[in-house]
Amino acid sequence: MIVVLAGVAGTGKSAVGMVLAARLGWTFEDTDALHSPAEIAKMRSGVPLTDADRWPWLETVAAWMDQRIAAGESAVVACSALKRSYREFLYRGRPAVRIVILQVDGAALAARLIARRGHFFPAKLLQSQLADLEMPDQSERTIVVPSARSPAETADEIMRRLGLTAVSPGGLP
Numbered sequence: 001m002i003v004v005l006a007g008v009a010g011t012g013k014s015a016v017g018m019v020l021a022a023r024l025g026w027t028f029e030d031t032d033a034l035h036s037p038a039e040i041a042k043m044r045s046g047v048p049l050t051d052a053d054r055w056p057w058l059e060t061v062a063a064w065m066d067q068r069i070a071a072g073e074s075a076v077v078a079c080s081a082l083k084r085s086y087r088e089f090l091y092r093g094r095p096a097v098r099i100v101i102l103q104v105d106g107a108a109l110a111a112r113l114i115a116r117r118g119h120f121f122p123a124k125l126l127q128s129q130l131a132d133l134e135m136p137d138q139s140e141r142t143i144v145v146p147s148a149r150s151p152a153e154t155a156d157e158i159m160r161r162l163g164l165t166a167v168s169p170g171g172l173p
Helices: 013-024 037-044 051-070 084-091 106-115 123-132 151-162
Strands: 002-006 027-030 075-078 097-103 143-146
Touching: 002 013, 002 051, 002 151, 013 027, 013 075, 013 151, 037 051, 051 075, 051 084, 084 097, 097 151, 143 151
Parallel strands: 002 075, 002 097, 027 075, 097 143
Antiparallel strands: none
């Protein structure tokens, strides 16, 4: 299984993803690391990414997932996947993919981004991501999980909703 943690910046995708992957004994990938230097520079300068910017990145994310799937590995991936078309692309031909959108209220998101240090995504870009975010409807396999609590509590809720069991330190469920 590949669990994609999606949502706007500041929802806790990376923090929750690291906890979730550790509990499951799976690989974790923060797809911020898969952005091109040009995309990072664009965001760092306060310019939102366009669809044209995002599609090559999403193709890289999908290729990373395909490598894990081909190897028979499970993984947790932090990837904004803001639009339905992006999520449909990540699902396409990948029945093992589950997408979970993490949701946090706007004031908490802004506070988290202002407090965040050392990341290329400035808080002033939050509104552009909120404008791009398309929440799933009943026809989409994507689930929405509130992420206002701790990363550990949010990971617990994701595991419950997806029917996943943590591995013990010795590797046994």
